[in-house]
Amino acid sequence: MLDFVEEISFEEIKEVWEKELWPDKKNGVAKANEWTWEWSVVRSKRKLGKDKQMAKEVEPTFIGIRSGQELVAVNSCYYSNTQGMFKYWRSRGLWVHPNFRGQKYSSVVLIWCLEYAKRKGGHWMWTVPRESALAAYKSVGFVQQSDWFEDGQYGPNCIASKYL
16 A cells, blocks of 8 residues: 555545535435446447435445645545446545646545455446546556446546456
8 A cells, every 4th residue: 555645534525525525415415326237248238227225325435645734635545336247346535636637646645546446356446537637547447337427517438447
């Protein structure tokens, strides 16, 4: 694990998410959402699903990097679903302070999440990045799995994944 990446509380990450990533989010910012994802050899069968119970019960891991006392990079990861023999983990809420962008902070927190999920028995990590964030995910091996779509507030988004 990377020494300067630390686990943080939901309250800490929520403050960043509400102010910087999802201001004025419809229905507020939750620790997880109900989306699940399933990979298929057939691209048209790769799809988002919903599991409201999982979203209520899951305990995401929230991580951050600080500069002094200020969080300058955050993300979360959590187990989302199982399909067949595969366990799927979600990466959600990646954000890097504008003054720290272009310095690989996104790669550091994403790699931390990938390693964490793999140690916990995960097979896939998936995400729904904005168009502006896809390059960060691709830089650590994620592949775009869908066309761009509107999420109703912060899109366009796509589905991207990486086999662990």
